[in-house]
Amino acid sequence: MFEPFMIRAILAGLGIAMVAGPLGCFVVWRRMAYFGDTLSHAGLMGIALGLMAGIDPIVGVIVTCVVIGGLLFALQFQRRVPTDTLLGVLSHSALAVGLIAVSTMQNVRLDLTAYLFGDILAITDTDLAWIYGGGFAVLGALAVLWRRLIALTVSEDISRAEGFASTGVRLAFTGLVAIAVAIAMKIVGILLVTALLIIPPAAARRMAHGPEAMSLVTIAVGAVATIAGISASYAWDVPSGAAIVAAAAAIFAASIAAGAALRIRT
Amino acid sequence: MSAAADKTPAVALVGAVLQRNDRYVLDHVDLRVGRGEIVTVIGPNGAGKSTLIRAVLGLEKLDAGEVRRAPGLTVAYLPQSYQLDPALPLSVRRVLTLTHTPSEARIKAVLEELDIGQLLDVSALRLSGGELQRVMLARALLREPDLLVLDEPTQNVDAAGALDIYQIIARQRARTGCAVLLVSHDLHVVMAATDRVYCLNGHICCSGKPEDVGRERAFVELFGETAAKTLAPYHHHHDHVHGPDGAPHPHHHHHDHTHGHHNHT
Structure with missing residues (x-):
């Protein structure tokens, strides 16, 4: 259990839970689940790019996610194609292009399953540095933007009319989600990153009466799910991302059941 | 209010044009809200009242014309509709x-x-x-804004509550000297507390003091005799300016000189 790679995996999981908690809350509040999917699917292209360029794949992923995030941000102002259709098109074509790019790289032997569903063995010290360095930067920026983002989420019209928050705040938030998705990708896997952003806040919703409290509960839910998932991955040799998401889903189901039980009792 | 303040309105729309699907939502609309003034926009459903307010706030992009806003103006906005999301x-x-x-x-x-x-x-x-x-x-x-913008502030509120709310708005103006721009349906309650009225139906049909606007034929055509009498209790006919085609010709009653009579302190 306490082999070095497990300690790295647990540390990575906790770091990711810490960042994914508050950001995931905003993804839920602002209904950006599909947006997160698109970013993470584009991540595979980033991995391919990183490998081709001979740099750390995580750098390729961060760059790709931020670029795609900026592109999506710009595209939401167009009216030609409905936004959810556009996200669907981009999300799956990004995944397809990524898969093609990765599979054509003859000289690189790549464990695709590890990238798609997460792999605890894959976490290096460099990844940890990215997770914690990037994570604290994201959390710091989020703290600065917090009040404006809450206002923007409650009413975009009021925030803009009163000059309290603008498109710049939204763009910055898009960038933060892109970075968070990129750093969470390795342990949770490309196909399951969005689940880690969505399920813990959904589970935390019933346990909190304010946005900050909900974020903290979300971090706790995420941390428990990550540790449980990583342990299960180690014990039964299942993909870590799948185990983490399954653990989070179990907590979500329990929160729903507990909520229903409380309502019946009162 | 000083004469100088009256010359620099809190906010003004100049020749505002906004088209949607080749239809004019706002058709060369001029509107000004002086500092410390309460201005009400009335008009039938679909007249573009909310769009006009949103244009004033910079939430709608104009196809032509401009919004002039006093620098450093603090704005507060009550939108017509909003929903709180149960997820948050x-x-x-x-x-x-x-x-x-x-x-x-x-x-x-x-x-x-x-x-x-x-x-x-x-x-x-x-x-x-x-x-x-x-x-x-x-x-x-x-x-505590310099410009308070209220889109139907009394929706979902009963008649007695509506009266209270207009009194509260008037007190806020008296206390802080803020300008107020509001959209309303409650003709009779709102008029008591309004300095100037703009009657909107895509274009400005008429504008002026509530009792004067009630005498305008354009207003009577839009709202009917009963509503007109609500605004102008001493209703008497007099000549109106109309275009040769009979359409209501923009006939602005900018009774700006009357604002000085209000005590805004």
């Missing part, structure tokens, strides 16, 4: 302090004034429509 837990206190942090004493005072003092620490998601309306109005008042 929020207390009433949190809603009230959304874009501004008023003192605890002010929060208590304004909530008491609006008769919702008991709601301060409850979840905003549990409020009825009327309660939420009052909370959103309280939020706008608590911002």
Whole structure:
């Protein structure tokens, strides 16, 4: 259990839970689940790019996610194609292009399953540095933007009319989600990153009466799910991302059941 | 109000044009709200009232014309419709302090004034429509703006409550000297507290003091005799300017000189 790679995996999981908690809350509040999917699917292209360029794949992923995030941000102002259709098109074509790019790289032997569903063995010290360095930067920026983002989420019209928050705040938030998705990708896997952003806040919703409290509960839910998932991955040799998401889903189901039980009792 | 202040309005629309699907929503609209002035926009459904207000606030992009806003103007906005998303837990206190942090004493005072003092620490998601309306109005008042923009501030509120709300708006103006731009359907209650009225139906049909606008034929055509009499209790006919085609010709009654009579301090 306490082999070095497990300690790295647990540390990575906790770091990711810490960042994914508050950001995931905003993804839920602002209904950006599909947006997160698109970013993470584009991540595979980033991995391919990183490998081709001979740099750390995580750098390729961060760059790709931020670029795609900026592109999506710009595209939401167009009216030609409905936004959810556009996200669907981009999300799956990004995944397809990524898969093609990765599979054509003859000289690189790549464990695709590890990238798609997460792999605890894959976490290096460099990844940890990215997770914690990037994570604290994201959390710091989020703290600065917090009040404006809450206002923007409650009413975009009021925030803009009163000059309290603008498109710049939204763009910055898009960038933060892109970075968070990129750093969470390795342990949770490309196909399951969005689940880690969505399920813990959904589970935390019933346990909190304010946005900050909900974020903290979300971090706790995420941390428990990550540790449980990583342990299960180690014990039964299942993909870590799948185990983490399954653990989070179990907590979500329990929160729903507990909520229903409380309502019946009162 | 000083004459100088009157020359620089808090906000003005100049020749505002906004088209949607080749239809004019705003057709060369001129509108000004002087500092300390209460201006009401009335008009039938679909007349573009909310769009006009949103254009003033910079929320709608104009196809032509411009918005002139006094520099450094603090704005507070009560939109016509908003929904709180149950995914985001929020207390009433949190809603009230959304874009501004008023003192605890002010929060208590304004909530008491609006008769919702008991709601301060409850979840905003549990409020009825009327309660939420009052909370959103309280939020706008608590911002202590230079320009208070209210889109149908009394929807979901009964007639007695509506009267209270207009008195509260008038008191806020008297206390802070803020300019107020509002959209309303409650012709008779709102007029008591309004300095100037713009009657909108895509274009400005008529504008002026409430009692004068009630005499305009354009107004009578839009709203009917009863409404006109509400505005102009001493209704008497006199000549109107109309285009040769019989359409209401823009006949602005800018009774700007009357604003000086109001005591805004």
